[in-house]
Amino acid sequence: MKKQPDPLEPLILLKQDKIKQYLIDDHIKLEIFENITSTNDYLKSMTITEPIQICLAEQQAQGRGRLGRKWYSPFGENIYMSYLYTLQKDINELAGLSMVATLAVMKTLKFYGILDHLVVKWPNDVIYKNKKLAGALVDVKANVQRMSKVIIGIGLNVNTLQVSNPFSQGWTSMRKILGKYIDRNVLSANLINHLTKYLAQFNQHGFSYFIDEWMQVEFLLNKTITVENFNKKIKGVVVGINNQGQLMLQLPSGNIQSFSSGDTTIMKKKIIQ
Numbered sequence: 001m002k003k004q005p006d007p008l009e010p011l012i013l014l015k016q017d018k019i020k021q022y023l024i025d026d027h028i029k030l031e032i033f034e035n036i037t038s039t040n041d042y043l044k045s046m047t048i049t050e051p052i053q054i055c056l057a058e059q060q061a062q063g064r065g066r067l068g069r070k071w072y073s074p075f076g077e078n079i080y081m082s083y084l085y086t087l088q089k090d091i092n093e094l095a096g097l098s099m100v101a102t103l104a105v106m107k108t109l110k111f112y113g114i115l116d117h118l119v120v121k122w123p124n125d126v127i128y129k130n131k132k133l134a135g136a137l138v139d140v141k142a143n144v145q146r147m148s149k150v151i152i153g154i155g156l157n158v159n160t161l162q163v164s165n166p167f168s169q170g171w172t173s174m175r176k177i178l179g180k181y182i183d184r185n186v187l188s189a190n191l192i193n194h195l196t197k198y199l200a201q202f203n204q205h206g207f208s209y210f211i212d213e214w215m216q217v218e219f220l221l222n223k224t225i226t227v228e229n230f231n232k233k234i235k236g237v238v239v240g241i242n243n244q245g246q247l248m249l250q251l252p253s254g255n256i257q258s259f260s261s262g263d264t265t266i267m268k269k270k271i272i273q
């Protein structure tokens, strides 16, 4: 039987040396803060000295989610990580980036034994049994001549148990799923290693390299949904993801429309026969 989580277990805090001992690339600059407004905002405001810079925090006062939402960031419980990386890509080639980061998170979760019921929801949600487990948020810091400095923010619910968690949608955590407390040091290193590999592959091959991996776990595929984009709601059936990482929707007219951003909602009623 699955062990019930013990909410009184002591906190294991994040430590540089504990994380660094597991990193494959030892040139990464890693900073850890007890409290910060947002790890993404921190890297956005910093002068960049290294090709890869990572910021982790125990807590965020103003953690940001996609589409202007807040990201719940209580002290010492979860992963709030931002990863700064330089891509040889133009700004218009970055649509699939948050999806690539999401796939790296999936890889880490699978390593921890979370295999079944784990899906992605375009463009950046990791969902377990219909509940949100993680999300990615990409900010562009600079873009000059086919060179983009990007900040990839990852929020992963690790040890959070409280029922008062104010996520707007249903939420879950690794601890809830696995029934045990998780040391975020080893987990952070695992996630950094996967991100490093996935970002290098994205830099070299672009998003098309990841389409098959994404489609195997895309929750929205063949579902009738609405996409809310620039204050317009558009209905259709999800028929795939294109080479740029855009969501392809078949409209009631039969035409296909592609979206590079938007908020998706699954419809109960089918509108296309």
Ligand code: BTN
Pocket: 037, 038, 039, 040, 041, 060, 062, 063, 064, 065, 066, 067, 069, 071, 079, 080, 081, 082, 124, 125, 134, 135, 136, 137, 153, 154, 155, 156
């Ligand atoms: C989403 O699913 O809406 C994306 C959530 C991203 C949250 C992370 S936590 C670390 C980084 N810093 C932030 O302010 N946001 C991202």
